[in-house]
Structures are given as structure tokens and as C-alpha cells.
Amino acid sequence: MAAEQGKVDPMHQFAIEPLFGTDHWQIAGYHIPFTNSALWMAITVVALFVFVWGGLKRDLVPGRWQMAVESMTGFIDNLLAANIGPAGKKYVPYIFSLFMFILFANVLGLLPLGLVGVHPFTFTSHFSVTGVLAIMSFAIVLIVGFSRHGLHFFSLFVPHGTPIWLLWLIPVIELISFLVRPFSLALRLFVAMMAGHVLLEVLSSFVITSANSGVLWGSVVGIPSFLLMIAICALEILVAGIQAYVFALLTSLYLNDAENLH
């Protein structure tokens, strides 16, 4: 393999490709094929359904599987009870689905299935996907806020104890920070997932090119890079969990604003 062709393109893994010959599919004049992104979303949903279905036995003494599912729902339950209070109970289904969907997507994208020739696609590393998730959360905040408090919801932009002489400035800052929320929510998840995958790809290109250029470089550069890759893989599993948790946590904080004002 020539050195130029052996170069790993770190962005290729994010390419969206139509699968199963659906390239010509059109809906109302738009080009909408079944892509690898859609395939992995479907796989995520199926895995999530299987996981939750296995825990729906309602045994008085739960088995292992039921215990796993119940600890997840209990975790989200506690999160909402701590952040919103008793009114948070009705958001458990949404936050649970959101958290588990993102968590499963992140972890499925990290699976080493490349060893058997299947390339997992992390769809949470695309801004369009995380953007839609963030817009859903933001829309729920707006709907809940306006339906519960009506126009009084705008008092969110004037915190308690704002001095009179700052009334011209504080609402503007609060409004901007409110409007930036969906962007920061979506951007955080998408960039964190993309950065990790790019990093792994760059390190793998170090390993491959140094191993190709002889024993000396292979042992000086390649082996430390490979060890670092293993450590980064462990870190990525942590990041996959933390990002899903942060998304759910921030959504519940924003819901708390809508539910209780402040």
C-alpha cells in the first residue's frame, strides 16, 4: 500500500450513504433514501425495545434483567424528582426515552464491529440528529411554560431581585441565554461524539503509517499510540454515558424553569 493511499481520512466515517439500493427513493420530489444513519437509528430503537421489554415482568423479586431496567428508570425518576420536584413525574417517559436513546446510540457507535466487517455509524455525531433532539426538548419547554403560566412565562427573563436600574440589561442577557439553549444542547452532544471518533481515527492513522515505515518507527510511535488508543476507547465509553446524562440533566433543568419559573 502506498503511503498516500494508506492515509486514513478521519472524516470518512461520518459520510452518510444510501443503503440497499434505495438511492432513487423520492418522497414528494425530495431525495430520501434509506441511509446508514437511518439504519443505525432503527437498530438503536430495536435494541432499546428489547432491553426494556425484557424488564417488564413485574416480578416482586426482580431478576437481573428487570433489575437493570428498573435501575435505569429509577435513576431518571430520581433525577427528575431532585431537579423539578413532584411535578417532574410526568416527564419521566420523555426524559427516559431521550436518555436511553442517546446512550444506546453512543454506545452502539463505539462497538468494535469493524472486526467483523460491519461499520457502526454514530448518528449522534451529526448536528441534524442532535439538533432535532434539542429542538424537541426546547419545544416541550416552550409548550409547558406557556400553557402553565401564559404570558407570565416571560417573567423568566426577569429574575427575582433584579435592581430597577438594570432592567434594561438583564432581560436581554436572559433572553439570549434562553435562545442559545437548544444550540448548546445539540452542539455539545454532536461535537463530543465527533471529537472522540476523529481522535481514534487519527491515532489509528499514526499506528498504521508508523508500522508501515519500519520496525523502529513502529515501536517508537506505533505501540504508544496503540496503547493510547485503548485508553481513549475506555474514555469514550465514559463520555458516551456522561453526554447522555448531561443531555437529560440539562433538559430536566430547562423543564424546571418552565414548570416552576424562578
Next chain:
Amino acid sequence: MEPASAKLIGAGLAAIGAGMAAIGVGNVFGSFLESALRNPGAADGQQGRLFIGFAAAELLGLLSFVVAMILIFVA
């Protein structure tokens, strides 16, 4: 200076932001541990705030990563 090399230098400068965010994230977790060991009973109740601080500090580092990626691959 060649525009292409200026882009790469800019991307390298953006990496400073990632390092600064590393200081911030370390500060968040370090301060949390420091105070959690003084009062372990109160530590569990503050875990939500820990992750809010982590998320805020991390977002800024990720933004600098986005700037670097845009400079290399998009601009």
C-alpha cells in the same frame, strides 16, 4: 503567508482553547473532590451541579474544537 498554511496555524491556535477547557474541567472535578472529601454526606446531593459545571466548561473546549475542524475541513 499562504492562505492554506494560515488556516492550519489558526487550527493549531484553536487547540489552545481545548487545553484551557481541560484546565476548567480539571478545576470543576478537583474542587468537587476536595470539598466532597471534607463533607462526604453532602457530596451526593451536589452531583447534578457537578455535571452542570462540567458541561459548561466542556462546551467551551468543544467550541474551540469546532473552530479547528471548520478551519481544516470547511473553510
